[in-house]
Amino acid sequence: MAELLQYIITGLSVGMVYALIALGFALIWKSSSVANLALGQIVLISSWVTYATLAQAQFPVWLAFPLVILFALLLGWSIERFALRPLIAQPILALITVTLGIGYFIEGLVNFIWPWSVDALPRLFPREVVHIGPAVISQEYLWVVGICLMVFLLLTLFFRYHKMGIAMRATADDQMAVQACGIPVTKVFSRSWMFACVVAAIGGVLISSIGGITHGLVETGLKAFSVVILGGLDSFIGAMVAGPIIGLLETLGGGYLTPIIGWGGVKDIIPFVIIIVVMILKPYGLFGEVRIERI
Amino acid sequence: MSLPCGTRNYSYAEDMAILRTKTHWVFFIGFLALLYASPLYLGNYWLGVVNLIGITLVAATGLNILVGYCGQLSIGHAGFIALGAYTSAIVTNRMELPFLVGLIAAGLVAGVVGLIFGLPSIRVKGFYLAITTIAAQFIILWVINHWDSVTGGFVGIRAPYPSIAGFEFRTETSQFFLITTVAVITVFFAKNLARTRVGRAFIAVRDNDLAAEVMGINLLFYKLLAFFIGCFMAGIAGSLLAHWIGFINAEHFSLKESILYIGMIIIGGLGTTVGPIFGVVLIRLLQQTLTVQVVPFLEGTFDMMPSGFATGITPMLFGLVIILFLILEPRGLAHRWALFKAAYRLWPFSY
Numbered sequence: 001m002a003e004l005l006q007y008i009i010t011g012l013s014v015g016m017v018y019a020l021i022a023l024g025f026a027l028i029w030k031s032s033s034v035a036n037l038a039l040g041q042i043v044l045i046s047s048w049v050t051y052a053t054l055a056q057a058q059f060p061v062w063l064a065f066p067l068v069i070l071f072a073l074l075l076g077w078s079i080e081r082f083a084l085r086p087l088i089a090q091p092i093l094a095l096i097t098v099t100l101g102i103g104y105f106i107e108g109l110v111n112f113i114w115p116w117s118v119d120a121l122p123r124l125f126p127r128e129v130v131h132i133g134p135a136v137i138s139q140e141y142l143w144v145v146g147i148c149l150m151v152f153l154l155l156t157l158f159f160r161y162h163k164m165g166i167a168m169r170a171t172a173d174d175q176m177a178v179q180a181c182g183i184p185v186t187k188v189f190s191r192s193w194m195f196a197c198v199v200a201a202i203g204g205v206l207i208s209s210i211g212g213i214t215h216g217l218v219e220t221g222l223k224a225f226s227v228v229i230l231g232g233l234d235s236f237i238g239a240m241v242a243g244p245i246i247g248l249l250e251t252l253g254g255g256y257l258t259p260i261i262g263w264g265g266v267k268d269i270i271p272f273v274i275i276i277v278v279m280i281l282k283p284y285g286l287f288g289e290v291r292i293e294r295i
Numbered sequence: 296m297s298l299p300c301g302t303r304n305y306s307y308a309e310d311m312a313i314l315r316t317k318t319h320w321v322f323f324i325g326f327l328a329l330l331y332a333s334p335l336y337l338g339n340y341w342l343g344v345v346n347l348i349g350i351t352l353v354a355a356t357g358l359n360i361l362v363g364y365c366g367q368l369s370i371g372h373a374g375f376i377a378l379g380a381y382t383s384a385i386v387t388n389r390m391e392l393p394f395l396v397g398l399i400a401a402g403l404v405a406g407v408v409g410l411i412f413g414l415p416s417i418r419v420k421g422f423y424l425a426i427t428t429i430a431a432q433f434i435i436l437w438v439i440n441h442w443d444s445v446t447g448g449f450v451g452i453r454a455p456y457p458s459i460a461g462f463e464f465r466t467e468t469s470q471f472f473l474i475t476t477v478a479v480i481t482v483f484f485a486k487n488l489a490r491t492r493v494g495r496a497f498i499a500v501r502d503n504d505l506a507a508e509v510m511g512i513n514l515l516f517y518k519l520l521a522f523f524i525g526c527f528m529a530g531i532a533g534s535l536l537a538h539w540i541g542f543i544n545a546e547h548f549s550l551k552e553s554i555l556y557i558g559m560i561i562i563g564g565l566g567t568t569v570g571p572i573f574g575v576v577l578i579r580l581l582q583q584t585l586t587v588q589v590v591p592f593l594e595g596t597f598d599m600m601p602s603g604f605a606t607g608i609t610p611m612l613f614g615l616v617i618i619l620f621l622i623l624e625p626r627g628l629a630h631r632w633a634l635f636k637a638a639y640r641l642w643p644f645s646y
Contacts, residue, residue: 035422037370037429086622092421093368097561098621100370100554105614107551112607222433225426233422263441272430272437279415279427 002134007251009132013141014207015227015247016148021203021220022227022239023155024196030172030234031192034084034095038103039200040221045106046072046201047121047208047217048114054122061124068205069198076197080190088186107218120212121205144206151202152240159236168192172234219268223250226271229278232288242286246271299640313486330475334468342467348579349474350535355559355571356485357528362557363565364489365521366501367416368425371432372556375526377548378405379533381439381446384454384543389445394457394538401534402527408435409526416518420504432553436545451544454537464538474535481528486568488524497521498566551610558617564627573628578613585609 021043028036036042049071053064083098111117125140159165171178171188179185200221207220227246231238254267284290299318304310314320333345358372379401386397412431416424439446446452457464457473464470488494496517499507508514537543555578563574590605624630 029422035425037425083618083622090621090625093362093366093565094621094625096368096422096425097557098618100557101614101617101621103614104551104554104558104610104617108607108610108612108614110607112601112603112611115601115603115606219433222429225429229423229426265437265441269434269437272433275426275430276412276415276434279419279423283415283419283423 002136003255005133005135006137007255008248009135009137010141011248011251012244013144013148013247014210014251015244016145017203017207017243018220018224018227018246019239019243020148020151020206021200021224022231022243023152023236024200024203025224025228026234026236026239027168027192027196027199029228031168032084032171032189033092035092035099036196037096037099038079038106039224040218041103041106041110042072042075042197042200043204043207043221044213044215044217045075045110046197047204047213048110049201050205050208051114051119051121051213055119065205068201072197072201073194076194077190079197080193084189084193085186088189103218118212118214121209124205124209140210144210147202147206151199155199155236164188164191223271226275226278228285229275230285232285234289235285235287238285238287246274249274311490327479330479331472334471339467342471344579344583346467346471346474346539347583348575349471349478350532350539351556351559351579352478352571352575353481353535354529354532355556355563355575356481356568357525357532358556359560359563359565359567359571360485360488360497360528361521361525363560363567363570364494364501365497365518365525366420366504367413367518367521368421369428369522369525370425370550370553370557371412371428371430371435372525372529373548373550373552374428374432374435375405375409375529376533376536376552377439377545378408378435378526379530380454380537380543380548381452381533382530383534384452384537385445387455387457387538388453393459395459398457398531398534402530405530405533406523406527409522409529410519413519413522413526416522417515429550429553432550436548440545447544449544451542453542454540456541457538470539474539477531477535481531482568482572489568493517493520501566555613558613558620560627561617561625562620562627564629564632567627567629569632570627570629573632577628578616581612581616582609585612 021039024042025036025039028034046068050064050068053059053067054061057064059067079102083102084095087094087098125143128139130137130139130142159169167178167183167188168191170181170183171185175185178188203224204217208217223246227239227242230246231240231242250267250270253270257266258264278285298304299316302316309315314323334342337345354372354376358369361367361369382404383394383397383401386392386400387394408431412427415427419427440449442448457470459473462469464473489497496507496512499510499512500514500517500521504514504518536547540547559574559578560571561574562577563572564570586605586609590608594604620627
């Protein structure tokens with residue numbers, strides 16, 4: 001029983017982080033229909049930048065985090081400006097591959113600057129464990145859930161009330177109409193990339209504060225794709241619902257299936273199996289808009 | 296394709312010919328002779344590079360049929376190459392069957408698994424398919440890493456030298472003839488496939504699959520056929536790779552390698568037969584010269600190089616090359632080649 005509760009809580013909180021990273025994907029997809037496959041690498045490099053500010057430069061937390069956010073903003077802006085802007089209106093194949101190229105580049109950059117490739121972030125959250133019923137949970141999971149919920153709330157409010165947020169939703173709906181209304185579409189694209197990178201960076205900091213910084217973070221970014229696939233590509237609610245589901249399935253499956261199958265690392269493969277299953281059964285996800293195509 | 300000045304077609308056979316003029320034939324046979332004579336003027340090291348290029352070319356040609364002709368984006372190609380490599384190694388090493396059986400089995404296993412992961416392509420495309428194939432790659436590699444009793448797990452598996460009818464391909468030179476022959480056959484097959492009914496159906500599916508379906512093209516059949524052919528070639532390449540390296544593990548088939556394959560066919564030019572050749576040669580030569588010549592030279596000359604320089608510079612450069620090609624020359628080197636040929640034919644007149 002204690003074990004089950006523990007799995008559920010860790011699964012939910014890890015799933016929340018996946019949902020956060022997935023939101024970063026959905027943001028870009030909604031506004032500009034670009035599939036950002038460099039998400040994992042963005043998560044990776046922002047974790048390393050956090051490491052650089054906190055551990056290498058020894059900045060206090062209040063200075064380090066704004067710096068990381070600033071870095072993510074800059075990263076998003078430059079990706080959009082230098083790689084995606086020249087490719088507007090190109091076929092989807094080019095848009096997908098260019099993000100793969102960006103991912104490749106970022107991974108090389110990370111290898112270049114931090115060649116030892118594995119490290120731990122300094123502790124961000126208090127060390128004491130918490131007792132919930134019979135389960136013993138390390139406190140950072142609860143912090144992660146709290147922070148994720150806060151970011152969700154902020155984003156929802158932003159999209160609901162802020163002028164830019166409304167412009168982004170409008171762009172997602174109909175680019176031509178938006179352009180005719182005088183909304184600068186390129187600016188919307190640029191902003192959505194910046195926002196997406198910030199959200200992915202926050203996700204990266206949270207997940208690496210739990211599991212340390214490894215190359216596995218790239219895979220974490222890819223696991224976030226199972227969230228967007230399950231939730232539906234163009235749905236924010238979908239990402240928020242599917243994230244915890246994926247996290248739960250991952251930890252529960254990892255906990256209970258490993259002894260049955262006898263192969264280690266079942267946990268890491270479950271999101272990918274889910275992708276295949278969803279693809280075959282319900283390709284547009286739980287909340288995704290079913291596209292009807294016309295010639 | 297425009298014909299050289301003064302050349303006219305008087306029969307359908309002439310119209311269909313790949314090599315139309317005498318000059319074509321001279322260049323073509325000259326090129327083949329030069330290629331097959333390369334053990335005479337290339338050292339063992341460069342012959343190895345040529346072998347790697349040949350193997351990569353087989354896989355890239357398969358990917359080009361799938362992505363370039365049929366428009367089904369696959370980012371899990373290295374996974375299918377891994378399937379072929381392991382199948383061949385298991386068949387020859389554990390079951391002790393002849394190499395040719397392993398080669399064919401490698402192609403078939405990769406092709407059939409490709410069919411399974413290609414199934415979602417009937418309902419989805421673009422990004423969805425890209426994600427499915429990435430997932431396929433992770434699942435394949437995970438199974439390979441954990442099915443210890445058959446694949447050797449994380450340690451890897453040994454693949455014996457290939458042998459056909461008692462002749463063992465032990466040296467780099469003998470392997471060169473094997474690999475190059477397979478590569479030449481593959482390219483020839485791909486070139487002709489594009490000109491058949493099947494190839495034209497692929498192109499129709501790529502350009503607009505809905506319109507293709509309305510015109511009576513069986514989408515399910517042709518999409519799955521493209522997956523089968525593409526993954527079959529990946530399997531063949533995997534088999535050659537396994538027997539060429541001699542010892543394989545999952546490290547050889549990472550997601551990065553898959554992305555590199557996509558990069559190769561983009562740089563070369565999607566949907567052309569010469570494209571993969573250009574792309575593969577460019578990327579593999581860049582890789583070899585960077586890791587073997589340039590980086591050690593730079594590290595030897597400047598003392599204060601950062602320690603991550605060697606591992607970091609190659610992916611950075613490849614990422615940059617892919618991005619720049621997509622932005623500046625999306626039709627790839629094959630387009631440049633076509634322009635060059637057109638200019639050469641008209642020279643010295645510019646009209």
